Amino acid sequence: MVRGARRVVALTGAGISAESGVPTFRDAGGLWRRYRVEELATPEALQRDPRTVWEWYDHRRSFLASCEPNPAHHALARFFLGRGVAGLITQNVDGLHTRAALEAAGDAPADAALPVELHGVIARDRCNSCGARYPGEPLGDPLPRCADCGGLRRPDVILFGESLDGTLLARAQAMAAAADLCLVIGTGAEVYPAAAIPWTTRHAGGDIIEVNTQATSLTSVAAVAVQGKAGEVLPELLG
Numbered sequence: 001m002v003r004g005a006r007r008v009v010a011l012t013g014a015g016i017s018a019e020s021g022v023p024t025f026r027d028a029g030g031l032w033r034r035y036r037v038e039e040l041a042t043p044e045a046l047q048r049d050p051r052t053v054w055e056w057y058d059h060r061r062s063f064l065a066s067c068e069p070n071p072a073h074h075a076l077a078r079f080f081l082g083r084g085v086a087g088l089i090t091q092n093v094d095g096l097h098t099r100a101a102l103e104a105a106g107d108a109p110a111d112a113a114l115p116v117e118l119h120g121v122i123a124r125d126r127c128n129s130c131g132a133r134y135p136g137e138p139l140g141d142p143l144p145r146c147a148d149c150g151g152l153r154r155p156d157v158i159l160f161g162e163s164l165d166g167t168l169l170a171r172a173q174a175m176a177a178a179a180d181l182c183l184v185i186g187t188g189a190e191v192y193p194a195a196a197i198p199w200t201t202r203h204a205g206g207d208i209i210e211v212n213t214q215a216t217s218l219t220s221v222a223a224v225a226v227q228g229k230a231g232e233v234l235p236e237l238l239g
């Protein structure tokens with residue numbers, strides 16, 4: 001199916017980075033089983049107690065900087081580079097797909113392998129008032145402010161209850177609609193609108209291949225559901 005597909009899109013979630021040592025969110029040991037979303041990852045929490053929210057993201061940011069892309073990130077990067085058509089959509093904010101794409105491309109343009117990062121990029125800051133973007137820096141005191149408007153800076157990630165970037169979402173939806181195969185890798189497929197991406201391909205007449213260590217709501221609609229670790233399955237599936 002992968003070889004025969006005309007146009008492939010891939011949607012990834014936290015599970016693809018699990019073998020890089022990055023905790024997932026909802027399965028055993030997941031972050032949202034140990035921490036409270038409403039205290040750490042909502043716009044209300046940011047307004048009420050920005051330092052607590054900042055400290056949580058700053059901690060994750062420095063941890064993620066020490067993680068490396070794994071064979072699943074590398075396999076996807078090589079796959080899309082080889083096809084020359086962008087198809088990678090991720091919910092992850094860890095930047096590991098981008099690093100794998102830049103490594104795979106070497107001196108060549110990495111565009112085809114660069115992901116659409118629907119939930120943002122943890123390594124970046126964004127002004128909470130005017131939206132200006134900045135490279136992230138280690139957290140200090142006072143909290144970082146925007147050089148343009150003086151507004152509070154925040155990690156450039158989508159918090160629960162916030163809308164996704166409309167341009168990125170439209171791009172991802174168009175990619176999914178144009179695809180005849182959607183690979184869904186390491187996501188519980190519970191968080192919308194990202195979870196609708198595979199359905200877009202399906203409704204346009206395409207197929208879904210799921211790669212996950214467990215069953216999800218997509219398993220029964222997938223043409224093929226491969227139960228296994230992304231880092232082991234993807235090099236074989238895309239090689």
Ligand code: APR
Nearest residue numbers: 013014015018024025026091186187188212213214229230
């Ligand atoms: N290989 C493949 N799949 C795996 C692996 C692995 N090595 N390890 C875990 N998984 C699967 C789990 O079975 C689970 O279905 O990865 C999935 C992870 O699901 P979630 O923790 O719900 O993560 P995700 O789907 O990415 O969450 C979506 O929720 O909190 C928000 O913004 C956050 O982007 C995130 C979004």
